[in-house]
Amino acid sequence: MRNLIIDSRIREIEYRYLSQFFKIIKLPLSNDVYEEISGHSDIFYTKLNGKIIAAPNAVIKDKQFLTGQKEVEKEYPKDVLYNACQMGNKIIGSKYTDKSISPDIFVKQGYVKCSVAVTGDNSCITSDKGIEEVLKQNNIDALYVEENNIKLLKKDGSISNMKGFIGGATLIFDNKFVLFGDSDHLTNKEKILKHLNNHSLELIDFEGLNIYDYGGGIIF
Numbered sequence: 001m002r003n004l005i006i007d008s009r010i011r012e013i014e015y016r017y018l019s020q021f022f023k024i025i026k027l028p029l030s031n032d033v034y035e036e037i038s039g040h041s042d043i044f045y046t047k048l049n050g051k052i053i054a055a056p057n058a059v060i061k062d063k064q065f066l067t068g069q070k071e072v073e074k075e076y077p078k079d080v081l082y083n084a085c086q087m088g089n090k091i092i093g094s095k096y097t098d099k100s101i102s103p104d105i106f107v108k109q110g111y112v113k114c115s116v117a118v119t120g121d122n123s124c125i126t127s128d129k130g131i132e133e134v135l136k137q138n139n140i141d142a143l144y145v146e147e148n149n150i151k152l153l154k155k156d157g158s159i160s161n162m163k164g165f166i167g168g169a170t171l172i173f174d175n176k177f178v179l180f181g182d183s184d185h186l187t188n189k190e191k192i193l194k195h196l197n198n199h200s201l202e203l204i205d206f207e208g209l210n211i212y213d214y215g216g217g218i219i220f
Contacts, residue, residue: 005060006171007039007214009153013206014180021173022219028059029155033072033079036152036160040215042113042168043072046082046101048091052220053100055082064220068100080110085167087140088121092131105138107131113216114165118172120199125192127166143195145188150181150211164213171217177201181211 004022008029018024029038037043044058045065054061057071072079077096084093084101093103096110108130109115115128123141126132127150135142150164171178177196183189183205196203 003220004171004217005041005045005220006217007041009039009157009212010180010214011206011209011212013209017204017206018171018178018217025060030057030059032057033074035155036162037079037215038155040114040168040213041218042083042215043079044082045218046084046113047218047220048084048086048101052218053082053098055098062220066100068098070098077110080112083111083113085113085116085118087118087124090138090140092116092135105134107134111165114168114213116167117170117177118167119177119195119201123195123199125166125170125195141198143191145186145191147187147211149185149187150213152213159210164211168213168215169211172201173219175201177203179203179205179211180214181205181209182207185211 001023005025005027008026027039044055046053052065053068054065055068055072070081080096081098084097090104092105094110109128115126117125125143132142132144150169152160152162152164154160169180
């Protein structure tokens with residue numbers, strides 16, 4: 001069974017669902033970054049070309065992980081060093097990306113992975129207009145959506161007043177697009193469903209729950 005590193009604040013129903021497919025490794029909350037992202041795997045890890053690169057101060061280590069050059073820190077942009085993503089053979093990053101990562105496409109937004117839900121080798125959903133524009137210039141099918149109902153959590157599990165991102169609120173695997181919450185809370189639900197259908201992805205959501213941004217998950 002594959003492993004999944006995910007925020008320790010995930011809810012029981014989400015944990016039970018994902019446990020069917022993965023051995024769940026709950027990521028402890030770190031004091032090295034601000035509390036809303038303190039358990040986010042996309043802050044401490046990135047998976048590129050089948051290899052996982054971990055920040056030197058990532059709590060969970062594995063012998064198969066590579067180690068990046070710089071530790072993540074509280075202040076932006078030192079918290080986004082590993083917040084990159086991959087579509088097909090293209091790595092998307094920013095000028096802040098750690099030197100252990102070599103992006104093919106650069107965007108201005110430092111929170112790259114937070115802002116992008118990768119839906120295929122040449123497609124994604126993004127909550128950042130600038131990312132959408134750059135990706136479309138690179139012939140990537142990027143759907144832009146503005147979603148204001150995605151929540152971030154404080155360390156105690158209460159809802160923060162900061163807004164979450166679509167990339168962090170989703171996990172894509174085995175043709176499943178898992179949304180951490182109820183899709184009825186999505187402003188752009190129909191547009192998203194159409195995109196998922198075009199890319200042969202099945203929406204999995206959790207009825208009645210707020211949509212939470214957990215920083216996605218790292219599968220290995």
